Amino acid sequence: GAVVSQHPSWVICKSGTSVKIECRSLDFQATTMFWYRQFPKQSLMLMATSNEGSKATYEQGVEKDKFLINHASLTLSTLTVTSAHPEDSSFYICSAQGAWEETQYFGPGTRLLVL
Amino acid sequence: AQSVTQLDSQVPVFEEAPVELRCNYSSFVSVYLFWYVQYPNQGLQLLLKYTSAATLVKGINGFEAEFNKSQTSFHLRKPSVHISDTAEYFCAVGVFIFGQGTELSVKP
Numbered sequence: 001g002a003v004v005s006q007h008p009s010w011v012i013c014k015s016g017t018s019v020k021i022e023c024r025s026l027d028f029q030a031t032t033m034f035w036y037r038q039f040p041k042q043s044l045m046l047m048a049t050s051n052e053g054s055k056a057t058y059e060q061g062v063e064k065d066k067f068l069i070n071h072a073s074l075t076l077s078t079l080t081v082t083s084a085h086p087e088d089s090s091f092y093i094c095s096a097q098g099a100w101e102e103t104q105y106f107g108p109g110t111r112l113l114v115l
Numbered sequence: 116a117q118s119v120t121q122l123d124s125q126v127p128v129f130e131e132a133p134v135e136l137r138c139n140y141s142s143f144v145s146v147y148l149f150w151y152v153q154y155p156n157q158g159l160q161l162l163l164k165y166t167s168a169a170t171l172v173k174g175i176n177g178f179e180a181e182f183n184k185s186q187t188s189f190h191l192r193k194p195s196v197h198i199s200d201t202a203e204y205f206c207a208v209g210v211f212i213f214g215q216g217t218e219l220s221v222k223p
Contacts, residue, residue, distance in 0.1 A: 006158070034211060044159070046211040093158050097210070102147045102166065104210060106158035 002028050004096045006107035013084055014115055021079045021110045023094030029074035030096035034104060035067070038091040050077055084114045117142050119206050121214035129222050130198055136191040136217045138180075138206030148189045149207040150180055153216075159205060165189060176200070196221045 003026040013019050023033060032051050036044040048064075050056040050071035058064045066088075068080040077096075081088055091111050095104040122137040140148065147166055151159040163174025170182045180191045189206060201221045206214040 004158075036211075041216075043205065043213045043215050044211075049211075091156075095159075102210075103149075103161060103164060106151075106160070108158045109156070111156065 002096070002098070002103075002105040004030075004094065004105045004107040006092075006094055006110050008110060009108060010111040010113075012113045012115065015085050016083055019081045019084055019112060021081075021092055021094075021112075023077045023079070023096065023107050025075045025096040025105070028096075028098050028105075030077070031074065031099045032097045033071055033077040034095045034097070035069060035077075035079050036093045036095070038093060038109075040091075044093060047079075081112065084112070086114045088112065089114045117208050117212050119208050119212055119214040121204075121206055121217045123217050124215065125218045125220065127220045127222060128196055131195045133194050134192065134196050134200075134219065136204050136206075136219065138189045138191065138214055140187050140189065140206075140208050147209055148180075148182065150174065150178070150189075150191050151205045151207065152176075153203045153205065155202075162191070162204075198223060 005024045007022045035047045038044050047062045048056045048058045048069050050069050052071050052074050056069035071077040091109050093109045094107045097104045118141040120139045128134045149164045150162040153159050162178050163172045165172050165182045173179045178193050198221050204217045
C-alpha cells in the first residue's frame, strides 16, 4: 500500500528557533499533500493544502508566514515552523494524495515541543 | 457546509463483545466517507471508505460500516473486538472534514 513517512518523529526546540518537518510519499507520486495539526484528545485540524510546484493554500486562521510549506517535488513536502513558541507545541500530521485519487495516506506524525 | 458528528467520545467495551461507533454527516455533497484509526502517537490509518459502490463497506481488521442515506449515518461496526482494537477512531467526509473522534477502549 501507499506509504508516507515523516521526519523527525519528534522534536524539542527552544522558543524562537525554526523547525522543519519533512513529509515524503515513498512509493507513489503525491500531487497533493495536506498538513494537519492535532491537539491532545482532539480531532485533526487542516492547516494547509499544497500542490506540487505551486503555493500552498492555507486555512483561515493559519499564519502563512509562520507555517511555511514547500512542495517542491511529487514526493516531498516540508513544513517549517518559524520562530516557534510554546503555543506551537502540537502533533503535526501530513497526508498525501495521488492524482485522481480520493484517498489520502497519512504520515506517522511529528510531535513538536517548544520550550 | 459539510460536517461530521461522532456521537460518542468514549466507548468502553469488553473483549470479544460487538461494538458500534456512530457517525452522522450533515450533508452529502461529497461522495466519499471514511473511517480511520489512530493508535497513540501515530498518524491515521485508513480502515475503510465509502465511494457509492455499495452501502455496506468492509474494511481491514474485521471492521465494516453501513452507509444509510435516510438516516445520514455511516456507523462503524465490529462483531467481536480485541484488546488491540483499543485506539481513537475518526469518521471523515471528503478529504479533510473529520469528526471529533471516538476513543474505543477494549477491556479484558
